[in-house]
Amino acid sequence: xEKGKKKASSILNIILLVAxxxxxxxxxxxxxxxTILHEIFTLNIWWLLVGGLLVVSxxxxxxxxxxxxxxxxxxxxxxxxxxxxxxxxxxxxGVTPFATGGQPFQIYILKKDGIRIGDSTNxxxxxxxxxxxxxxxxxxxxxTYNYFFHIFKDSGxxxx
Numbered sequence: 001x002e003k004g005k006k007k008a009s010s011i012l013n014i015i016l017l018v019a020x021x022x023x024x025x026x027x028x029x030x031x032x033x034x035t036i037l038h039e040i041f042t043l044n045i046w047w048l049l050v051g052g053l054l055v056v057s058x059x060x061x062x063x064x065x066x067x068x069x070x071x072x073x074x075x076x077x078x079x080x081x082x083x084x085x086x087x088x089x090x091x092x093x094g095v096t097p098f099a100t101g102g103q104p105f106q107i108y109i110l111k112k113d114g115i116r117i118g119d120s121t122n123x124x125x126x127x128x129x130x131x132x133x134x135x136x137x138x139x140x141x142x143x144t145y146n147y148f149f150h151i152f153k154d155s156g157x158x159x160x
Contacts, residue, residue, distance in 0.1 A: 062086050065130055066106075069123045073115050085109055103128070 029036055060083065067082035085106060092101035103124050110120035146152055 059086055066127050069126050070110065073119050077113065
């Protein structure tokens, strides 16, 4: 009997997912459908692949940062666990207001993995600081690069 309820619940979830996706697509595409279709069919697939690769690389590097910090406290923590936690954190940052759900969830999961709350909080704060430093350094690098090579010529940021 339990198996039948689970199957019915799964089917209901799939139907709900398809319905919500259909409604969102309808309202997103109803005004400029021809233009959007034209853009999709003339899309350079190479840039889509490059973008996807960069997103996966970003998640991988963030999970490596997390792994290196957690591994100091727990030698049994794996890179796979860090990657899974990074992806879950990104999801929770996306669905909670002001991206507030990811870091408390990370602390909770690290606690479940046997790391004390204080150590988990320390790890997450260190990871956040490393991320912010990386963003600042990349921003400075991008502005400097643009200054010398004029990629974005109309940018008012670097005008004399």
